[in-house]
Every structure is written in structure tokens, then in C-alpha cells.
Amino acid sequence: MRAQPILSAAAIRAAEAAWFANGGDSFALMQRAAGEVARAAATRLPPGGRVLVLAGPGNNGGDGYVAARLLADAGFAVQVTALAAPGAGDAARAAGEWCGATGPADPARFDLIVDALFGIGLARPLEGEAERLVLAANASGAPILAVDIPSGVDADTGAVPGVAINAVETMTFHTAKPGHLLLPGRLHTGRLQIADIGLPPAQGTPLALNGPGLWRLPVPDADTHKYARGGVLVWSGPVLATGASRLAATAALRAGAGAVTLVGDREALLVQAAHVTAVMLAEGDAQGFGRLAASPKVKALCVGPGAGPQARCVAGAALQSGKPLLLDADALTAFAGEAEHLARLIRRHDRPVLLTPHEGEFARLFPGLSGSKLARAQAAAALSGAVVILKGADGVIAAPDGRAAITANAPGWLATAGSGDVLAGIATGMLAQGIPGFEAAAAACFLHGEAGGRLGPGLISEDLCGPVLREVLAALI
Ligand SMILES: NC(=O)C1=CN([C@@H]2O[C@H](COP(=O)(O)OP(=O)(O)OC[C@H]3O[C@@H](n4cnc5c(N)ncnc54)[C@H](O)[C@@H]3O)[C@@H](O)[C@H]2O)[C@@H](O)CC1
Numbered sequence: 001m002r003a004q005p006i007l008s009a010a011a012i013r014a015a016e017a018a019w020f021a022n023g024g025d026s027f028a029l030m031q032r033a034a035g036e037v038a039r040a041a042a043t044r045l046p047p048g049g050r051v052l053v054l055a056g057p058g059n060n061g062g063d064g065y066v067a068a069r070l071l072a073d074a075g076f077a078v079q080v081t082a083l084a085a086p087g088a089g090d091a092a093r094a095a096g097e098w099c100g101a102t103g104p105a106d107p108a109r110f111d112l113i114v115d116a117l118f119g120i121g122l123a124r125p126l127e128g129e130a131e132r133l134v135l136a137a138n139a140s141g142a143p144i145l146a147v148d149i150p151s152g153v154d155a156d157t158g159a160v161p162g163v164a165i166n167a168v169e170t171m172t173f174h175t176a177k178p179g180h181l182l183l184p185g186r187l188h189t190g191r192l193q194i195a196d197i198g199l200p201p202a203q204g205t206p207l208a209l210n211g212p213g214l215w216r217l218p219v220p221d222a223d224t225h226k227y228a229r230g231g232v233l234v235w236s237g238p239v240l241a242t243g244a245s246r247l248a249a250t251a252a253l254r255a256g257a258g259a260v261t262l263v264g265d266r267e268a269l270l271v272q273a274a275h276v277t278a279v280m281l282a283e284g285d286a287q288g289f290g291r292l293a294a295s296p297k298v299k300a301l302c303v304g305p306g307a308g309p310q311a312r313c314v315a316g317a318a319l320q321s322g323k324p325l326l327l328d329a330d331a332l333t334a335f336a337g338e339a340e341h342l343a344r345l346i347r348r349h350d351r352p353v354l355l356t357p358h359e360g361e362f363a364r365l366f367p368g369l370s371g372s373k374l375a376r377a378q379a380a381a382a383l384s385g386a387v388v389i390l391k392g393a394d395g396v397i398a399a400p401d402g403r404a405a406i407t408a409n410a411p412g413w414l415a416t417a418g419s420g421d422v423l424a425g426i427a428t429g430m431l432a433q434g435i436p437g438f439e440a441a442a443a444a445c446f447l448h449g450e451a452g453g454r455l456g457p458g459l460i461s462e463d464l465c466g467p468v469l470r471e472v473l474a475a476l477i
């Protein structure tokens with residue numbers, strides 16, 4: 001399976017420019033794009049159905065004019081409302097070839113609205129007539145098919161600085177753009193369709209949609225044994241907060257780690273003992289954790305879920321051990337405002353470190369970073385030397401080498417206490433099996449999302465590390 005690249009507006013323009021430099025015809029590209037829009041529109045229309053095309057001043061509008069002509073030729077009743085006449089180039093040529101009904105219209109009278117106001121050229125919030133058209137289209141009740149990206153959504157960040165079209169479907173070209181996948185843009189995009197319009201396939205792009213094309217799940221060899229599959233240590237929370245670490249430990253085991261041990265104080269372990277069976281227990285403080293981590297059987301460490309007051313010391317011992325490591329929750333907050341110091345500890349050894357903050361933990365750890373979710377995760381990875389999973393519905397995975405992925409399969413059912421602990425456990429389980437950091441993080445996010453999708457309503461975090469993870473793994477291996 002191939003990875004699905006995601007290109008920024010600049011990268012799309014560069015791909016287009018390279019193609020033109022090789023003799024590619026820009027108007028032919030516009031016609032192919034519009035052909036895909038017309039095809040998608042036709043499948044949503046009754047015979048002879050009424051279509052309103054909202055056309056902007058740039059090439060997005062140009063796509064709209066060509067689509068209008070193709071739909072009219074196919075027997076649909078098409079009207080174009082133009083924001084401003086295109087000045088020159090392909091868009092002006094497309095507008096010149098449209099000779100059907102043109103002018104203001106009540107969008108509620110149409111079976112479908114085609115949004116061709118702005119695409120990747122959006123440069124500022126929509127105001128005035130553009131804003132009015134968008135609000136009227138959204139309020140009309142007619143389904144909206146967006147051309148390339150819903151007008152008003154920033155293609156690179158998913159931000160909506162003003163108003164934006166609420167599309168049921170978006171027909172984009174060549175590859176997805178970050179703005180289709182990052183919030184809030186994703187909520188405006190509806191069903192995302194990606195059409196091949198003849199540009200050469202994007203290769204070696206650093207950003208991709210998270211999916212099985214990016215990683216391969218480990219399959220045990222016939223002659224393996226539990227320590228060859230990878231031993232994991234998870235730091236247990238204190239006596240009244242043991243659940244989070246238990247979820248992580250169970251998930252690590254489910255994800256394929258051969259042997260998982262919870263390490264903590266005796267009181268906490270007595271609580272753990274009442275709940276776990278295959279997961280093992282070992283008494284120890286921060287130093288004891290470090291000693292246990294030195295064992296060659298231990299291939300990955302997880303510190304943070306419910307870690308409590310010892311989080312900083314245990315994270316320190318874990319970082320010092322040089323073993324592949326995941327830091328989550330309390331272990332991230334323990335380094336609040338000290339990202340540079342954490343980075344020095346991370347870079348002291350050559351092994352993968354995963355940081356898995358939610359937005360709150362991210363802001364505490366990296367208070368100086370701003371920008372889109374993608375940009376912030378990438379900056380945090382570059383700064384820290386760790387693979388960063390910036391969690392949420394549009395979870396971003398970023399590696400220090402510049403690679404990044406956006407996860408789009410996670411349902412809202414995952415927004416429940418402890419679900420991040422399960423994610424931490426799955427990722428640690430992947431690390432223990434020797435999967436490199438970026439791939440381990442991306443695979444874990446995808447598995448977590450798939451499990452959430454299968455469980456759906458009523459999901460609690462215990463379920464996530466139950467048999468569903470086995471089903472998801474089996475479907476992907
Ligand atoms: N790059 C490609 O590979 C292809 C691009 N095509 C289309 O071309 C589009 C990009 O075309 P353009 O670069 O002309 O950009 P757009 O059509 O997205 O918009 C650019 C125009 O809108 C103005 N503008 C931007 N934000 C505004 C705002 N908030 N209020 C008022 N005016 C605003 C700009 O000054 C400019 O005149 C794509 O989204 C796609 O639909 C397709 O034709 C086929 C291939």
C-alpha cells in the first residue's frame with residue numbers, strides 16, 4: 001500500500017510549475033479539474049437538476065466556469081453567480097467560454113451549489129459580497145460541492161479566519177492539502193475526494209495521511225520468544241492513581257510487546273495486582289526503574305500516564321537509560337517550560353523518544369511555539385529531537401527529520417478519560433518491537449483510531465485495549 005501524500009499550497013504550485021516547465025498545458029489542467037467537479041456534481045443531481053455555481057476571480061473560479069459549461073452541456077440547469085470577473089489567464093478564458101445564465105440568485109432554489117469562490121489562493125478572511133455569498137449558501141439548505149477546498153478555509157493550516165463554506169463534499173486535485181484534514185477545515189470539507197488531474201505523482205513528500213502505507217506492523221518470527229518480541233517497563237502511578245499506567249501496560253501487551261512490567265511502590269502494586277494477570281509487577285523507585293531499564297530484556301519504556309509526583313525523577317532515569325522511550329502526561333508536565341533541557345536529555349542518546357502531549361500539555365511544554373497544529377508539532381519535534389504526537393481529532397505526528405503525518409480516522413468517541421494512556425501503551429509496544437519512532441507513533445495513532453471507530457458509542461478506555469485491538473491488528477497485518 002502506498003502512502004498518501006499531502007501537499008501544501010506552495011508544493012502544489014511548485015508541482016504545477018514543474019509540469020508547465022515541461023510543456024504541460026495549464027488550461028488542459030483546469031479542464032481536467034473541472035471535469036472531475038462536473039462528474040461529482042452530476043452524481044448528486046436529478047436529471048435536469050438545478051445547479052448554482054459560485055465563481056471567484058481566480059483559477060478556482062475558472063474551474064467553476066468550466067464545470068458550469070460541462071454541466072450545462074450535460075443537460076442540467078446551471079446558473080453562475082460571479083463574485084468578480086476574472087482579469088486574465090485561464091480563469092478569464094474559462095469565464096469567456098461560459099454563455100449561460102449569470103447573475104445573483106437565491107441559493108435555496110437549487111439542487112446543488114458548486115463552491116468555486118476561492119481555493120488555495122485564499123489570502124485573507126472573506127468579507128463583503130464573498131462573505132454574504134458564503135453565508136447565504138450555507139443557510140440555503142442546498143448541498144454544497146466545494147472545488148479544491150471549501151472557500152474560506154486556509155489550505156495549509158485548516159484555519160477559518162472569517163466565514164467558510166460548509167461542504168458536503170470537496171473535490172480536490174492531485175493530493176489532499178493540510179487544510180482538508182486539520183481542524184476546523186476538516187469540519188467544512190465533508191467527504192474528501194482526490195482526483196488525479198495528470199500531474200506526475202508526488203514522491204518523497206515529507207507530509208502524508210497517516211495510514212498503512214507509512215508503516216508496517218511487526219509479525220513475530222516462528223522462533224521468537226517473549227523477550228525477543230520486546231520487554232516493556234511502565235511506571236505505575238501511586239496507590240490512588242493506578243488506572244492510567246495499567247491501561248498503558250495492557251495496551252503495550254496487546255500491541256505485541258512480549259512482556260510488560262509495571263514498576264512502582266508496594267502500595268500501588270498491591271492495587272495493580274488485583275487487576276492485572278499477564279502484566280507483571282516489580283517494586284522500585286525512580287532509581288530502581290533505571291536499574292530495571294538497564295536489563296537487555298527491556299526494549300522500551302513508558303513514563304507518564306498517572307505517574308504522579310515522581311514523574312520527573314522517573315523520566316530522568318528513563319532518559320538516562322538510553323532505551324527507546326515514550327513520555328506522556330505527568331512526565332511532560334514535569335518538564336513544563338523546560339523544553340530545551342528536555343531536548344538535551346533526549347539528544348544524549350541515539351534512540352527513539354516519543355512525546356505524546358494533548359494541546360494542554362503541549363502548551364505547557366512548548367509555550368513559545370505557535371502556528372498551525374502541523375507547524376507546532378513539526379517545530380516541537382525539531383526542537384526536542386523527539387517524535388511528537390500532538391493529539392486530538394486531527395492528531396499530528398512529527399519527526400525531528402521533518403517527516404509528518406496527519407491522522408484522520410479517529411472518531412470523537414475517543415475523547416474519554418484514559419484513551420491517551422492506551423495510545424501511549426500501543427506506541428510503547430511498537431517501540432519495544434523495534435519499530436522506528438515515527439512509524440511506531442503513526443501506527444499507534446492509526447490503530448487507536450481504528451479501534452475507536454469499531455467500538456463507537458459507549459466506548460470506554462478499558463475497551464480500547466480489549467479484544468478490539470486484536471481485531472484491528474489482524475485486519476492490518
Ligand atoms: N495548482 C493546480 O495544480 C491547479 C489549480 N487549479 C485551481 O486553481 C486554484 C488556485 O487558483 P488561484 O491561484 O487563482 O487562487 P484562487 O482562485 O483560490 O483565488 C485567488 C484570487 O482571490 C483573491 N483573494 C484571495 N483571498 C481573497 C479574499 N479573502 N477576498 C477576496 N479576494 C481574495 C486573490 O487576490 C486572487 O485574485 C486552485 O484552488 C484550483 O481550484 C485547477 O485549475 C487545476 C490545477
Ligand SMILES: Nc1ncnc2c1ncn2[C@@H]1O[C@H](COP(=O)(O)OP(=O)(O)O)[C@@H](O)[C@H]1O
Pocket residue numbers: 329358391392393394395410411412413414415416417418419420421422423448
Ligand atoms: N474529538 C476527538 N476525536 C478523535 N480523537 C480524539 C478526540 N478527542 C481526543 N481524542 C483522542 O483521545 C486521546 C485522549 O488522550 P488524552 O487527552 O491524553 O486523555 P487521557 O489523559 O484521559 O488519556 C488522544 O489519543 C486523542 O487524540
Ligand SMILES: [K+]
Pocket residue numbers: 060115116117118119146147148149150151
Ligand atoms: K472553493
